[in-house]
Amino acid sequence: MIPMIELIDVHKSFGHLEVLRGVSLRVTKGEVVVVIGPSGSGKSTMLRCINGLEPIQRGKVVIEGEDLHGPGTDPNKIRQKIGMVFQQFNLFPHKNALQNIMLAPMKVQKKSTREAEAIARDLLDRVGLADKAHAYPDELSGGQQQRVAIARALAMKPDMMLFDEVTSALDPELVAEVLAVMQQLAEGGMTMVVVTHEMGFAREVGSRLVFMDEGTVIEEGDPREMIANPKEPRTQKFLSMVL
Amino acid sequence: MSDLINAFFNGEIFKDSLWLLVKTLPTVFEVLVLGLVFSYLWGLILALMRLSRFRVLRYLTGAYIDFFRGLPLLLLFIFIYYGLPLAGLTLNALTSGVLGLTLCYGAYSAEIFRAGIQAIPRGQTEAARSLGMTSGQAMRYVILPQAVKLVIPPLTNEFIAMIKDTSLMSVIAVPELLFRAKEKMGVVANPTPLTVAALIYVVFTIPLIRLAARLESKRRKRRPPTKPAAAEISPEAEQDLLNTDIAGQLP
Numbered sequence: 255m256i257p258m259i260e261l262i263d264v265h266k267s268f269g270h271l272e273v274l275r276g277v278s279l280r281v282t283k284g285e286v287v288v289v290i291g292p293s294g295s296g297k298s299t300m301l302r303c304i305n306g307l308e309p310i311q312r313g314k315v316v317i318e319g320e321d322l323h324g325p326g327t328d329p330n331k332i333r334q335k336i337g338m339v340f341q342q343f344n345l346f347p348h349k350n351a352l353q354n355i356m357l358a359p360m361k362v363q364k365k366s367t368r369e370a371e372a373i374a375r376d377l378l379d380r381v382g383l384a385d386k387a388h389a390y391p392d393e394l395s396g397g398q399q400q401r402v403a404i405a406r407a408l409a410m411k412p413d414m415m416l417f418d419e420v421t422s423a424l425d426p427e428l429v430a431e432v433l434a435v436m437q438q439l440a441e442g443g444m445t446m447v448v449v450t451h452e453m454g455f456a457r458e459v460g461s462r463l464v465f466m467d468e469g470t471v472i473e474e475g476d477p478r479e480m481i482a483n484p485k486e487p488r489t490q491k492f493l494s495m496v497l
Numbered sequence: 498m499s500d501l502i503n504a505f506f507n508g509e510i511f512k513d514s515l516w517l518l519v520k521t522l523p524t525v526f527e528v529l530v531l532g533l534v535f536s537y538l539w540g541l542i543l544a545l546m547r548l549s550r551f552r553v554l555r556y557l558t559g560a561y562i563d564f565f566r567g568l569p570l571l572l573l574f575i576f577i578y579y580g581l582p583l584a585g586l587t588l589n590a591l592t593s594g595v596l597g598l599t600l601c602y603g604a605y606s607a608e609i610f611r612a613g614i615q616a617i618p619r620g621q622t623e624a625a626r627s628l629g630m631t632s633g634q635a636m637r638y639v640i641l642p643q644a645v646k647l648v649i650p651p652l653t654n655e656f657i658a659m660i661k662d663t664s665l666m667s668v669i670a671v672p673e674l675l676f677r678a679k680e681k682m683g684v685v686a687n688p689t690p691l692t693v694a695a696l697i698y699v700v701f702t703i704p705l706i707r708l709a710a711r712l713e714s715k716r717r718k719r720r721p722p723t724k725p726a727a728a729e730i731s732p733e734a735e736q737d738l739l740n741t742d743i744a745g746q747l748p
Contacts, residue, residue, distance in 0.1 A: 305627055307623055307626060307627060330626075330629050330630070330631050331629070333626065333627055333628070333629045334628070334629035336627070337627070338624075338627035340620060340623070340624065342618075342620050344618075344620035344621060344623065344624035345624075346621065346624070346625075346639055346643075347643065348642050348643050348646070357628075357638060357639075358625075358628035358629060358630060361630065361634055361638055362628065362629045362630055362634070403624075406624075406628070407627070407628070410628055410629060
């Protein structure tokens with residue numbers, strides 16, 4: 255079976271700073287891969303390389319068998335298959351919740367207003383915000399904004415979703431509502447790569463745990479197994495600090 | 498004292514020149530509307546080229562902008578109206594005026610648009626691109642609508658400067674306010690027509706000055722919003738935007 259995401263020896267530098275030093279990762283359909291690691295370990299950068307938001311210097315990013323940087327590849331087409339949710343939500347502040355979700359289906363997939371609105375309303379309902387369709391981002395709480403952001407990404411009917419520390423900017427009491435939406439998504443069979451500090455989520459929802467440090471994957475395995483018995487000293491040290 | 502009043506506020510001449518000068522307003526408006534539309538459009542195009550990923554285009558545009566920001570508009574008007582005919586290209590006074598405004602104010606507004614576009618957080622572009630939008634679509638549907646809102650106050654300030662700069666067209670015989678006022682002054686040997694012209698200018702500029710101030714303070718009051726809200730403009734970006742206002746634009 256072709257993996258959904260395959261990173262092969264990916265190297266990425268910002269100037270002289272080497273952030274990714276040969277990362278390889280395979281994600282198969284329906285997997286929920288949770289990526290943990292200390293800050294600056296390259297987790298977010300790796301995630302951003304998966305959909306080409308960051309160019310890479312070496313290696314390969316293959317999405318559903320297609321080389322993201324291949325000569326005949328249109329990265330915009332590939333990005334439509336990859337939903338992404340950000341730490342800072344990044345909702346469009348000049349558009350209300352409904353319009354935020356409708357924009358890409360209309361402009362990128364050329365869906366009609368009616369079609370796009372039906373999709374958007376359905377998704378708002380799924381993330382529990384049917385009554386906030388006409389609210390602007392600055393009228394929503396962080397948790398609500400993030401749920402709209404998830405709905406916005408889902409509106410493109412992506413094959414996989416990337417979550418970049420999506421609960422880190424939230425007040426503690428708002429974290430649960432976002433995680434619940436993500437769990438529901440995972441249970442629906444969505445392929446997900448989740449960069450997070452939520453170890454509870456990693457244990458309960460993750461199908462695989464990946465520990466990164468200094469730009470490489472140090473250890474990966476079954477979340478429960480790995481959290482209970484980490485093999486690598488660096489993993490042990492990190493887990494002892496966050497648990 | 499009465500000499501002074503007689504010189505600058507001569508009732509008879511005041512009435513005469515008021516009508517004479519009001520009659521120039523359609524010309525002034527025509528120049529202004531065309532100048533406004535063309536210079537903002539040209540400015541937006543320049544700003545996009547200035548931010549393009551093609552280095553040569555960036556440099557060329559940067560050079561253009563610096564050049565026209567540094568050039569006295571008066572010189573430009575004279576160059577276009579009196580200079581170009583010697584090279585075989587004759588433009589009428591009005592066209593010369595609009596062309597001069599566009600070339601010059603296009604450069605000013607390019608800087609304003611550039612600052613506005615750059616003030617939009619990077620996350621906005623990233624969110625748009627991650628949804629599969631091309632960079633053009635992200636600019637058009639996500640960045641520009643936000644940037645334009647941001648640059649309305651500085652663009653209003655620029656428009657005020659443009660209104661005043663139409664007076665420079667008096668040297669290229671555009672029959673505008675100052676041109677007619679000077680003419681009349683010569684005939685009646687009294688400066689009252691200038692007073693009338695001055696009043697007409699401020700009747701148009703002062704409301705705009707108030708409006709720009711209002712827009713500016715409204716924007717300040719709306720910030721800072723709660724939380725790391727959807728779009729937060731960094732202080733540096735905001736300062737940059739303010740700095741582009743109208744510094745050094747006077748001839």
